Amino acid sequence: MPTRRAGEPTDPQAIIDARPDIPTGEQTGSTVGHRMQGRMMQKIINDPACFVEEMLEGILLAHPSALRRAEDPRAIVRADAPVAGKVAIATGGGSGHLPVFMGYVGEGLADGAAVGNVFASPSAYQMLAVAEAVNAKRGVCFVYGNYGGDVMNFDLAAELASSEGIEVATVRCADDVASAPRGDEHRRRGVAGIFFLYKVAGARAAEGASLQEVRLSTEAAAAGLRSMGVALSACTVPAAGVPTFELPIGQMEIGMGIHGEPGVRRGGLQTADQIADELVDAVVADLPYQRGDEVGVLVNGLGATPKEELYIFYRRVHRRLEERGIAVYRAWVGEYATSLEMAGASLSVLRVDAELKRLLDAPASSPFFTQR
Numbered sequence: 561m562p563t564r565r566a567g568e569p570t571d572p573q574a575i576i577d578a579r580p581d582i583p584t585g586e587q588t589g590s591t592v593g594h595r596m597q598g599r600m601m602q603k604i605i606n607d608p609a610c611f612v613e614e615m616l617e618g619i620l621l622a623h624p625s626a627l628r629r630a631e632d633p634r635a636i637v638r639a640d641a642p643v644a645g646k647v648a649i650a651t652g653g654g655s656g657h658l659p660v661f662m663g664y665v666g667e668g669l670a671d672g673a674a675v676g677n678v679f680a681s682p683s684a685y686q687m688l689a690v691a692e693a694v695n696a697k698r699g700v701c702f703v704y705g706n707y708g709g710d711v712m713n714f715d716l717a718a719e720l721a722s723s724e725g726i727e728v729a730t731v732r733c734a735d736d737v738a739s740a741p742r743g744d745e746h747r748r749r750g751v752a753g754i755f756f757l758y759k760v761a762g763a764r765a766a767e768g769a770s771l772q773e774v775r776l777s778t779e780a781a782a783a784g785l786r787s788m789g790v791a792l793s794a795c796t797v798p799a800a801g802v803p804t805f806e807l808p809i810g811q812m813e814i815g816m817g818i819h820g821e822p823g824v825r826r827g828g829l830q831t832a833d834q835i836a837d838e839l840v841d842a843v844v845a846d847l848p849y850q851r852g853d854e855v856g857v858l859v860n861g862l863g864a865t866p867k868e869e870l871y872i873f874y875r876r877v878h879r880r881l882e883e884r885g886i887a888v889y890r891a892w893v894g895e896y897a898t899s900l901e902m903a904g905a906s907l908s909v910l911r912v913d914a915e916l917k918r919l920l921d922a923p924a925s926s927p928f929f930t931q932r
Contacts, residue, residue, distance in 0.1 A: 601801055608798035612655045612677055619662070623927040627665060630672065630693035634686045636662045637672035641694045647765040647774045648672070648694035651703050651758070652687050653710055654679045656797070657818060659928035660754060660897040661704075666926025669762040670703070678797050678900075679819045681709030687717035691726055699727040699771030703757050703778060705750025706734035729775040733757050735787040735908060737846045738815025738824045749817050752860040752897035753787040753908035756920070763922035781916055786843040787858075789906030790835050791816035791823070795863065795899050814838060818862070818899040818906075832869065836876035839907045844884060849911060851885030856920055858908040859891070863898035865905055870894065873905055881909075890920060896929075 605611055616636065620627055628639045642648060652674030653661045662673035671694035674682035691700045702718060704710050711732070718728040733750030740747035761778040769777070791813045794803035804820040807813060812830065815823030830838075849855065859874040861867070874893050881888060889912050897906070912920065924931045 601796055601798065603796070603798060605798055608801065611798045612675065615655065616675060619927070626927050627662075630689045632674075632686050632689035634675045634682060635672065635689035635693060636665060636675060637690060637693045638665055638667075641671050642696035643671065643694075644696050645698065645768065646696055647698045647769065647771050648691075648696060648700045649703060649758070649761045649765055649774075650674075650687070650690045650694055650700050651754075652676065652682045652690065652714070653705055653707075654681060654819075656795075656900045657898055659895070659926075660752075663928030664755070664758040664762075664926055666924065666929070667762075668766050668922055668924030668931075669758050669926055669929070678799065681707065681713050684713040684716035684720065687714055688720045691717060691721045691728065692724070695721075695726050699729065701761055701765070701771060701774050701778065702728060702730045703754070703761050704732060705754055706732045706746075706748060707750065727771060729771050731757060731761070731775060731778040731782060733782060733785075735782070735785045736815075736817065737786050737788050737843055739817060739821070742846060749821065751787045751789065751818055751908075752858060752906045753785045753910070755858055755860075755892070755896045756781055756785055756856060756908065756910045759922075759924060760916060760919045762924060763919040766922065777915065777919065781910060781919075784847065784911035784916075785908065786846050787906055787908040788815060788839045788842050789818070789823075789860075789862065789904060790814050790839065791820075791862065791902060791904040792829065793864065793901075793903040794820065795902040797900070812904075816904070818897065818902075820899070820902075832872045833876040835905075836873050836907075837880055840877055840880040840884075840909075843907060843909050844881075844886070847911065849884070849886055849909065852887075853885075854887045854889040854912050854917075855881065856910040856912055856916075857881070857888050857891045858896060858906075858910075859893045860897055860906045860908065861895045862902040862904040862906065863895065864901045864903040867894060870905060877907060889917060 654676040672690040674686040676682035733754040734748035735753035736749040
């Protein structure tokens with residue numbers, strides 16, 4: 561089976577069309593297999609075409625006191641939105657990454673999120689529906705990942721919102737150091753570090769800050785944020801029914817993106833300590849962080865990595881930072897930005913000052929994340 565590299569398809573149907581080894585049209589005796597024309601998936605789903613809608617229905621049924629739909633069914637907002645007297649934080653992106661994006665809709669975080677198809681941007685009108693629903697007449701700050709479709713649709717949504725008298729500020733997360741070299745930071749992808757931006761923007765807004773104050777604090781966090789990941793296995797988009805790429809047992813890919821975008825190198829699987837050293841050294845060198853800095857650290861599982869392994873990984877990250885004279889102010893370990901069932905992990909490091917410490921420590925609550 562061919563290995564997907566740069567330039568190869570990521571669209572679900574294109575993935576299928578590019579894979580002559582995939583059997584089609586066979587009866588398998590499985591409901592999912594039948595619907596996928598013979599392509600078997602180990603997933604707890606019904607019709608793949610209903611994946612996002614049924615997922616949203618389940619979340620809303622489970623958390624009716626926390627979340628509700630806005631006018632558009634793909635616009636999910638706080639149940640109490642709009643929150644009077646507060647700048648609203650709005651986000652959005654493709655499905656398949658929970659808790660990103662809608663998992664951070666809640667108190668002290670985002671006020672609403674537009675939900676796209678799996679690994680696909682929501683439309684500008686879905687984003688506009690979020691902005692309209694959360695706007696409390698103090699402005700809306702868009703916080704989202706730096707991907708082409710998202711940039712185009714969020715920018716259009718901002719223009720449409722402005723025409724309705726809604727003031728919009730924008731902060732893009734572009735933290736993945738593997739996706740573009742220094743000097744081209746504007747081309748970098750947004751990955752798990754966006755968690756820190758939600759936390760900062762949400763806490764600043766909850767303090768009663770103005771739209772521009774929220775934007776400036778979130779931009780300050782984004783400027784001191786760097787991330788990098790490692791993938792150990794692929795994921796399967798339900799509509800495609802096949803893995804997005806092949807990564808043989810015993811191999812890993814350093815720097816792979818959360819949609820399966822190619823990383824910086826592929827090679828044999830290394831130990832947790834070796835992987836941690838490589839990722840720490842890459843992110844620390846990129847800013848660069850300095851001896852004496854304090855940082856927030858996020859060790860994130862991509863969807864199929866046990867927490868035990870994430871803590872083994874964090875153990876070495878912490879020690880490696882200490883060796884460099886960088887103190888960990890606070891750490892978060894768990895699944896904060898996933899890629900369906902992809903195995904692997906990512907490391908995000910945020911340089912903090914007194915203001916960012918205060919905002920990171922502020923309480924927050926959503927169905928997927930709580931901090932007291």
